[in-house]
Amino acid sequence: MSELTLDAHKRTEQGTGASRRLRRQGQVPAILYGGGEESLAITLSHDQLVKAQELESFFSQVIKLNLDGKPVPVIVKAMQRHPFKPKVTHIDLMRVSGDAAVTATVPIHFVNEDSSAGVKAGGSVTHHLTELELRCLPRDLPEYIEVDVQTLDTGDTLHLSDLSLPAGVESVALSKGEDFDLAVITISPPRGGEAESDTEDESPQDSE
Structure with a gap:
């Protein structure tokens, strides 16, 4: 399986209004957490993320997050999509390390x-x-x-x-x-159960 890389950047603005502005700019707000470090608000490219999430292995592989030039291994823990548009609205990423399950x-x-x-x-x-x-x-x-x-x-x-x-x-x-x-x-089993081919024919014989 080839390594999947996603580019990300730290973000300082948070809140509903800031998230809406990011989405209009083609960015997806995200949270990076775990690994014994504090949670971090980040953004990812919507186009890059949509293409990546089409892979079946997107949720089942370690992803290399290129965070402002620093590689961070992560896995996807949750992703929110727009209710009727083909858009990703938010994603949660968790840091992983080689010695932690x-x-x-x-x-x-x-x-x-x-x-x-x-x-x-x-x-x-x-x-x-x-x-x-x-x-x-x-x-x-x-x-x-x-x-x-x-x-x-x-x-x-x-x-x-x-x-x-x-x-x-x-x-x-x-x-x-x-x-x-x-x-x-x-x-x-097939509908109707076993075939009835073994059932004896019990139709009465014509009497003279």
């Missing part, structure tokens, strides 16, 4: 669905989850988690505990206990 949301890639035993038998696939909340060191953060459903048959369900996560990566949900072993994907 981070929590991030990572997409799931399901593979071999069409060739799975259950789908071939006419079953339908239900995705209960499409992303996972993971905790790990920044260097271990995966771009995505691949889930192979090749061997799933009708009626089978994969849970979080069935997934193979990379070394050093843990599921936030599973760390809370067995009650949080959520379903990830299910292949349901």
Whole structure:
């Protein structure tokens, strides 16, 4: 995965009015926090940010923030969008360091669905989850988690505990206990259940 870089600048003006002016100028107000340092109000280029957030890995990778010429590794923690316009209105970024674990949301890639035993038998696939909340060191953060459903048959369900996560990566949900072993994907039997081909023909014989 190639490194993603975003340019940012410190800002001194804050408040609703200042944020509106920044947005009219093609800038996005943001907050940088964490890493044992004080929170910092910054701005980013709207065009650069919109292009970057189109990447699937935008929320699941360490980003190099070029803050007034100083590189700062960060991850995206929250992003606000305009309710009906294709605009980003605010973003929260958290500093990360190599020796401190981070929590991030990572997409799931399901593979071999069409060739799975259950789908071939006419079953339908239900995705209960499409992303996972993971905790790990920044260097271990995966771009995505691949889930192979090749061997799933009708009626089978994969849970979080069935997934193979990379070394050093843990599921936030599973760390809370067995009650949080959520379903990830299910292949349901065809509508109508099993075929009735085995049912004996019990139609009465004509009497003489």
